[in-house]
Amino acid sequence: MELRTTRATGTTMDSPNRKLVRRGLSGLGKLILIGYAVFTLYPLYWLFISAFKTNEDFFKRPYALPLVWMKENIFRAWELGGMGRAMLNSTFVTLSSVVLTLAFGLLAGYVLSRFQFKFKKVAVALFMAGLLIPIHSTLVPLFLMMKQMNLLNTYGALILPYTAFELPIAIFLAMGYMASIPKEVEEAAMIDGNGWWGIFGRIIVPLCTPIVATISILAFLRFWNDFSFALVFINSQELKTLPLSLALFSDGFGTDYSLTMGAMAIAVIPTILVYLILQDQIMKGMVAGSIKG
Structure with missing residues (x-):
């Protein structure tokens, strides 16, 4: 006891x-x-x-707050870099590429995840092989193709390659998410008189909001920050994107860090806003397909 x-x-x-x-x-x-x-x-x-420091303050006190807040850095960077036009170009190219990536990626992901057909495994393997291709190794072949097609110095010279190289990851994510959607949802929609296009547009796409947000932010970051494709395919000052504008503040003799930081602060703001808007859906998309049903 x-x-x-x-x-x-x-x-x-x-x-x-x-x-x-x-x-x-x-x-x-x-x-x-x-x-x-x-x-x-x-x-x-x-x-x-x-972004608000002088060059002298930047080097002498790199981690401290500015002695004098140089707001002029932002305005000078905007004017000297032509960032207004560059931001419009980047916005148009990025949004167009994201829309095309979502359209083709969701359609391909839906077909590959919900239908059984001959050579399906081959098609999936070909799409997934796109993940293994080093993007920058294709710059020379793409340049020659663009030249023959008269696409150099056009928006299409960026939109088409961006979409093509982003599709493999978009299809991979869409397939994984759509496979977790119960097929009973489609059967119920068919009973209500919906065809395949109706099921895709009215049922599947609304249910895929988390993975759409994930694909969008991944594509947005890649397109918005790309430098190499824009440098090779775009020579016109009227079509330059933000990364090309940032390069104007540095040459072979030196870099104006105050203006460079001001320009980078401007360029990073849209990325932050997009992420803040989509963050809830992105977190849901990160675990997409981990639980079925």
Whole structure:
């Protein structure tokens, strides 16, 4: 009886200790996450404070707040880099490429995930092989093709390659997500009189909002920040994109860091806004297809 009482007493005495341990582990986990967040966001903070510094202040006090907040850096970078026109070009090229990527990627993903047909595995393998192709190794062949097709110095010279190289990952993500959608949903839609196009447009696409957001942000980041394709395929000042505008502040003799940081701060704002708008859907899309049904 004494042994049982001791054991029972020990059990009741251990429970508060366990709660303290759990709270300590939970607090430690939160501290680690906060530290990781600070570590991740610090480069962004550094970019924005550097955008308002003089070149002298940038080198002498790289991590401190500006002695004098040079708002003129932003306006000078906007004017000298022609960033207004460049931002319009980047916006048009990026949005057009994202729309085409979503259209073809969702259609291909739907067919490959929901239908059985001959050579389906071959088609999937060919699309997935696109993930293995080094993008920059195709610059020379693409340049020759664009020249023969008279597409150099046009929006199409960027939109078409962007869409083609982003489709494999878009199809891969769409296939994985659509495979998790119960087929009973399609059967119910057919009973209501919907055809395949009606099912795709009215049922499947609305259910794919998380993966659409994920594909969109991945494609947006790649297209918005691309430098190599724009440098090779675009020579006209009227069609230059934001990455090309940023390159104007650096030459073989030196770099104007105050203007470069100001221009980079302008260029990064649309990316931040897009991510903030789509962040909830992106988190859902990251676990897309992990649970069926």
